[in-house]
Amino acid sequence: xxxxxxxxxxxxxxxxxxxxxxxxxxxxxxxxxxxxxxxxxxxxxxxxxxxxxxxxxxxxxxxxxxxxxxxxxxxxxxxxxxxxxxxxxxxxxxxxxxxxxxxxxxxxxxxxxxxxxxxxxxxxxxxxxxxxxxxxxxxxxxxxxxxxxxxxxxxxxxxxxxxxxxxxxxxxxxxxxxxxxxxxxxxxxxxxxxxxxxxxxxxxxxxxxxxxxxxxxxxxxxxxxxxxxxxxxxxxxxxxxxxxxxxxxxxxxxxxxxxxxxxxxxxxxxxxxxxxxxxxxxxx
Amino acid sequence: xxxxxxxxxxxxxxxxxxxxxxxxxxxxxxxxxxxxxxxxxxxxxxxxxxxxxxxxxxxxxxxxxxxxxxxxxxxxxxxxxxxxxxxxxxxxxxxxxxxxxxxxxxxxxxxxxxxxxxxxxxxxxxxxxxxxxxxxxxxxxxxxxxxxxxxxxxxxxxxxxxxxxxxxxxxxxxxxxxxxxxxxxxxxxxxxxxxxxxxxxxxxxxxxxxxxxxxxxxxxxxxxxxxxxxxxxxxxxxxxxxxxxxxxxxxxxxxxxxxxxxxxxxxxxxxxxxxxxxxxxxxxx
Numbered sequence: 001x002x003x004x005x006x007x008x009x010x011x012x013x014x015x016x017x018x019x020x021x022x023x024x025x026x027x028x029x030x031x032x033x034x035x036x037x038x039x040x041x042x043x044x045x046x047x048x049x050x051x052x053x054x055x056x057x058x059x060x061x062x063x064x065x066x067x068x069x070x071x072x073x074x075x076x077x078x079x080x081x082x083x084x085x086x087x088x089x090x091x092x093x094x095x096x097x098x099x100x101x102x103x104x105x106x107x108x109x110x111x112x113x114x115x116x117x118x119x120x121x122x123x124x125x126x127x128x129x130x131x132x133x134x135x136x137x138x139x140x141x142x143x144x145x146x147x148x149x150x151x152x153x154x155x156x157x158x159x160x161x162x163x164x165x166x167x168x169x170x171x172x173x174x175x176x177x178x179x180x181x182x183x184x185x186x187x188x189x190x191x192x193x194x195x196x197x198x199x200x201x202x203x204x205x206x207x208x209x210x211x212x213x214x215x216x217x218x219x220x221x222x223x224x225x226x227x228x229x230x231x232x233x234x235x236x237x238x239x240x241x242x243x244x245x246x247x248x249x250x251x252x253x254x255x256x257x258x259x260x261x262x263x264x265x266x267x268x269x270x271x272x273x274x275x276x277x278x279x280x281x282x283x284x
Numbered sequence: 285x286x287x288x289x290x291x292x293x294x295x296x297x298x299x300x301x302x303x304x305x306x307x308x309x310x311x312x313x314x315x316x317x318x319x320x321x322x323x324x325x326x327x328x329x330x331x332x333x334x335x336x337x338x339x340x341x342x343x344x345x346x347x348x349x350x351x352x353x354x355x356x357x358x359x360x361x362x363x364x365x366x367x368x369x370x371x372x373x374x375x376x377x378x379x380x381x382x383x384x385x386x387x388x389x390x391x392x393x394x395x396x397x398x399x400x401x402x403x404x405x406x407x408x409x410x411x412x413x414x415x416x417x418x419x420x421x422x423x424x425x426x427x428x429x430x431x432x433x434x435x436x437x438x439x440x441x442x443x444x445x446x447x448x449x450x451x452x453x454x455x456x457x458x459x460x461x462x463x464x465x466x467x468x469x470x471x472x473x474x475x476x477x478x479x480x481x482x483x484x485x486x487x488x489x490x491x492x493x494x495x496x497x498x499x500x501x502x503x504x505x506x507x508x509x510x511x512x513x514x515x516x517x518x519x520x521x522x523x524x525x526x527x528x529x530x531x532x533x534x535x536x537x538x539x540x541x542x543x544x545x546x547x548x549x550x551x552x553x554x555x556x557x558x559x560x561x562x563x564x565x566x567x568x569x
Contacts, residue, residue: 055337055340213359218335218339218356219355219357229357239358242472243333244336245491
């Protein structure tokens with residue numbers, strides 16, 4: 001920066017770049033500050049565990065937290081194996097130019113750009129009506145899995161591709177079977193990519209409203225099975241702020257809980273990624 | 285690596301148990317869930333305005349009828365009508381009167397939602413006529429003095445394009461949004477209330493529920509009566525309305541069994557406190 005300041009020609013562009021960065025940070029801090037300011041007051045253990053009362057103006061978000069967790073669970077249980085499998089196929093068994101791989105990649109890119117409400121309508125038609133799951137946590141989780149898959153697959157594929165081909169050649173030269181190569185060398189190396197996909201994907205999933213309103217639904221009762229309808233946190237926030245006069249306070253608190261959840265998830269995943277990589281390196 | 289596998293397996297096993305705890309909803313061969321006349325689960329779909337009220341009524345209903353679950357889902361009035369017609373839901377929720385081509389359905393009004401004019405609490409004006417409101421919003425009246433108030437300019441607060449309250453409002457005054465001379469254009473009800481509460485000379489209109497709630501908690505606004513109201517609304521709060529819309533429950537066939545019990549329950553006088561708690565106006569029979 002100092003050298004840039006010395007060079008008068010670069011002074012202006014430096015300022016622009018720094019202002020852009022400051023603007024982004026300020027917007028985030030303002031948003032966070034606003035949510036903390038209005039949401040922190042009502043936050044308590046009771047708020048996190050009790051069911052909502054009076055359409056959410058009073059009471060807590062207990063059942064809503066449980067539903068959100070279950071929806072995310074279904075989503076990840078379905079998305080991770082399929083995502084990992086497809087990424088391995090794309091990265092290890094197809095080349096960039098081959099038609100089959102290109103077809104899958106194009107489809108994924110298109111899928112990744114589809115607005116979430118379209119996924120919601122698809123999920124409502126396919127999982128709720130055709131498969132007969134109805135409004136349920138299962139339908140919601142499966143819809144989210146469809147939505148998250150493109151992100152998950154692409155970032156895992158990038159992770160796998162970033163492993164130098166020397167590794168694969170050396171493994172082959174040492175007589176390791178393809179499965180062993182995959183398990184011992186490629187997958188550990190691809191974990192950061194998978195985790196980035198997971199963070200992005202679950203972040204998108206947990207904050208999703210449009211895809212869930214017609215699939216997992218609006219019921220704020222404590223779910224007793226995956227076939228129960230369960231209201232997700234983001235839908236609760238949306239409903240409180242748009243539909244319920246006097247629901248602003250609890251909407252802010254719920255938003256604060258959602259923010260903390262997302263930050264926590266990001267933190268835990270990146271910590272895990274670091275640990276696993278270190279463990280792998282020490283083994284080698 | 286092994287413990288991860290064990291953890292994963294046990295999680296899946298737990299999930300399986302949880303999954304099998306409840307059987308699938310009965311299906312017929314065409315793939316649409318069956319709606320029996322005495323369902324163990326009552327499914328309501330439709331208007332997001334009615335949904336919070338229906339859900340609260342549902343909770344009370346569940347308490348009195350153990351074994352019955354009332355599930356409320358949103359999606360808008362049109363979806364409520366479509367789902368009811370196709371038998372996907374037991375009861376539809378519709379936040380407007382039924383259109384002529386919807387006469388095949390049976391509608392039951394459970395409450396009213398309306399728009400109310402609001403002024404700042406310190407404004408001496410106590411009531412306005414429909415003509416006054418029309419003149420104020422089209423810019424023909426610009427000073428409170430002409431209406432018997434202070435000698436101060438009228439600050440007209442209008443809703444942004446696309447808001448349903450704006451459509452109801454302009455339809456009621458029989459004017460176009462282009463004719464409105466607004467000083468402030470706002471988005472949601474909360475913003476309208478803040479604007480009027482912060483300006484002694486402002487006039488605005490918001491959902492009656494929001495206006496009554498905020499006035500009750502001490503925000504410095506007052507909902508004011510309009511002297512010429514829609515005559516078909518017979519409610520105890522009639523004088524506060526500019527324009528109201530009914531909140532309806534609709535069914536495909538004449539209600540029977542649980543459906544009938546729920547609709548009667550929703551329309552009973554015991555639900556009045558709940559309706560008022562949700563900032564709507566009860567319908568007095």
